[in-house]
Amino acid sequence: MPKAIRVQEYGGPEVMAYAEVPRAEPGPGQIRVRQGAIGVNFIDIYFRTGAYKAAQLPFTPGKEGAGEVTAVGEGVTGFKVGDRVAYGSGEGTYAEEPLIAAAAAVQVPEGIDDATAAAMMLKGLTAEYLLHRTFPVKAGDTILFHAAAGGVGLIACQWAKHLGATVIGTVGSPEKAELARAHGCDHVILYRDEDFAARVREITDGKGVPVVYDGVGKATFPASLDCLSPLGTFVSFGSASGPIEAFDIGILAQKGSLYATRPTLFTHASQRPVLDRMAENLFGVVRSGAVRIPVHARYRLAEAPQVHRDLAGRQTTGSTVMIP
Incomplete structure (x- = not known):
């Protein structure tokens, strides 16, 4: 029987149990995949703790992975047994052979x-949107990207540089600063040691930037x-340091008729x-070499609790994958 991570109740990393599960047959609109690699993301922690609610308990966490199709459900077109696929918005991917909605999967090119495909789907597609x-x-834009050495950050900084932007990134340590510079960051700010807003004003000669991409949340807001700059856009796409609390929308007027948005990949x-x-856009820049996908840590699926400890403790850079 295949193995999977099962969560019986919300809680810390210890609630994830590595267990045998029945091999499921795909229903209408589903494919079954023998996974070669599983992606790991902060959203998995939100589901494990109950910050985001699973459809039911117990459940298997995970959104991302890549592997080979082993069975195809009724009504599925575009996929056949033996195809290589990847997904960033699947369900229950912390498993050897999960069922995936065909609508969430894409073909992986030669x-x-x-490991690269599993590491790039959720984070790479997030950078894409x-x-x-x-x-x-x-070309010519100057942007600010928080957590520039994180999984999304390292991809987004390279891609923004490829598009012709000047990239300012914030990071939490000198080691992460080096990593960000190596992946397209023109200016790196150590946000724990410096007033990053003052530094951004300094770098931009007082003008500010037209966009801030923020996956950190509470600590940077x-x-x-x-x-x-006036009419600039604040893009909140995650809350690694905790959610942004409710704020008076009038602050957007006071600070320059700003726009604020909270998009998601799933929309x-x-x-x-x-x-x-x-996906075509993402695979294109990766295959051309313009964007490299940094897989900095590999674990076994059974080590999922330690993976979550490392991720939550800000011990990781780039992408982490688990191998079934």
């Missing part, structure tokens, strides 16, 4: 291995708004033609 759909970055990826275009 030249991209399972941030840079191309939420605030389309163009509202100072992020002080980095923006964008819910439309098949859009998901296909996003």
Whole structure:
């Protein structure tokens, strides 16, 4: 019988148990995948703790992975047994052979291995919608990206640089600063040691930036708004340090008629033609070498509790994958 991580109740990393599960047959619109690699993301922690609620308990966490199709459910077109696929908005991917909604999966082209595909889907597609759909970055723009050495950050900084932007990134340590510089960051700010809003003003000669991309949340708000030029856009796409608390919308007027948005990958990826275009765009920049996917840690699936401890403790950079 295949193995999977099962969560019986919400809580700390210790609630994740490595257990045998029945091999399930795909239902209508589903495929079964023998996974070669499993992606790990902060959203998995939100579900494990109950900050986001699973459909039911017990459940298997995980959104991301890559592998080979082993069975196809009724009504599925576009996939057959033996196809290599990857997904960033699947369900229950902390498993050897999960069932995945065919609508969430994309074909993996030649030249991209399972670990790279599993490491790039959620984070890479997030970078895609941030840079191309939420605030389309163009040559000559100067942008601020928080947590520039994180999983999304390292991909987004390279991609923004490729698009011709000047990239300012914030990081938490000198080691992470080096990593960010190596992945396209022109200016790196140690946000624990420096007033990042003041540094951004300094770097931009007082003008500010047209966009701030923030996956950190509580620790970087509202100072992020002080980095923006008039009519600038604040993009909140995650809350690694805790959620941003409710605020008076009038602050957006006071700080320069700002825009604020809270997009998600799942909204964008819910439309098949859009998901296909996003994946094509992502695979294109990776295959060309313009964006490298940094897989900095590999664990066994059975080590999922330690993976979550490391991720929550800010011990990770780039992408982490688990191998079944």
